[in-house]
Amino acid sequence: MSEALSHVVIVGAGHAGGSAAAFLRQYGFEGPITLIGEEPIPPYQRPPLSKAWLKGEADADALALKPESFYAENGVDLRLNSRVDRIDPAAKTVHLTDGNSVSYDFLILATGARARTLNAPGADLYGVMALPTAADAEMLKAALGPGKSLAVIGGGYIGLEAAASARALGAEAVVIEVQPRVLARVACETLSTFFQDYHRARGVRFELNVGVNGFEGADGRVTGVKLSDGRTLACDAALVGIGALPNEELAKAAGLTCADGVVVDLSSRTSDPSIFAIGDVSRRPAPLYERDVRLESVANALEQAKQVASVIAGRPVAPPEVTWNWSDQYDLKLQIAGLAVDADEILVRGDPASAKFAVFHLKDGQVRAVEAVNAAPEFMAGRQLIASRRTVARDKLADTTVSMKEVAA
């Protein structure tokens, strides 16, 4: 069969899956594309769910990855409300739970990740939610407003963004974190302290070093969070943001190699040459860091969507990018480049008190990662420095009177 007539089936109609379909067409692929998604709506962007959208600054149209007409106009058979039951890799067929089956020449798994749930009494009460889908976000938005209170369980980026959005909507917010500081797993102490202080100054309360034993409710609705120290915090809604798990069950059942994520190479190909995996569900090589990683970010989803579209459309695959991500809280824009792993030195450029600074993670004098708060030049130059792997002049990097252009030159 010629490549041009290959049938591409994409399982998962999120940011990664929707983008893969769009890049396939952009790169000139003319074969049929079937895009299968569980949710009732076409692919949309998730990052705004805890940011601009939650604050009411973006509507549903703005969330959509493409206009609804895009799919029909571009020959993409979009099947919503559809769930894949199993993959038969030998017969190159996916079987849907509704009894239908679709055969493929290339299969792209873009099934994403699901929020890790709290296995605690009362976690099924109305108002206890995670934030993986637009439907959850709708429920959260409806629960917030003046006089309401939000309990955020887990001091990660999504939790902090939701707390900031809750404050913007006039609601009270408390963040409960079992570690001694927020962002404990993803950021250095300087950044954690900065975010805690910034949130506190805007009325967010923190309960650190304390776990959650369960939830209290009335009439099926959450009314409070029970802490491990015996206290109960009253709330109208509870957002559980304690990480995510890859939706890799279909891949596992199909015999694909998985290791907390479907293992892929730098063209997003799995252990089955006809099957690819992209986005949050995949575990991919990060050559700069000499390890495999599972990345939950738009940048990664798009990079891998381009990789697979390139392979199928017969184009060369671009070399790997320096991974990046961002977070919006209040008037803060945090931009992160690279992976803060294996660092042997942390260098802060600028003064956190000015809310404009950057934390550089160095290893052997090379920049491995940068976390930039309202500091776009540090982020942009940091990406270049990470990619170049050259030894950076520490004194210049620490000196804000030396421009990042000069540091990176």
Add this chain to the structure above:
Amino acid sequence: MAKITYIEHNGTEHTIEVKPGLSVMEGAVKNNVPGIDADCGGACACATCHVYVDDAWQAKTGEKTAMEESMLDFAEGVEPNSRLSCQIKVTDALDGLIVRLPESQH
């Protein structure tokens, strides 16, 4: 509606009616104009929606914020008329706007 013409690096023109209130970036992405990636969806976080604003339209597209300016500072192929299209809000006054797209957004 404002008519906006996006000219790809290879010369292909796309003229599109864009609803006021959207950004120039959204007008392109929602109509599948290739050449504007907009990875971050309009948060001014990635500099992958870089465009060159036709000289006649520069004043009407407004001033760059400090954030946009610094992001552009490090983008490739930046010219005095470079903008991040997610930061240009479409209004009726931009009816007829012409923007050119760079060869690559990365």
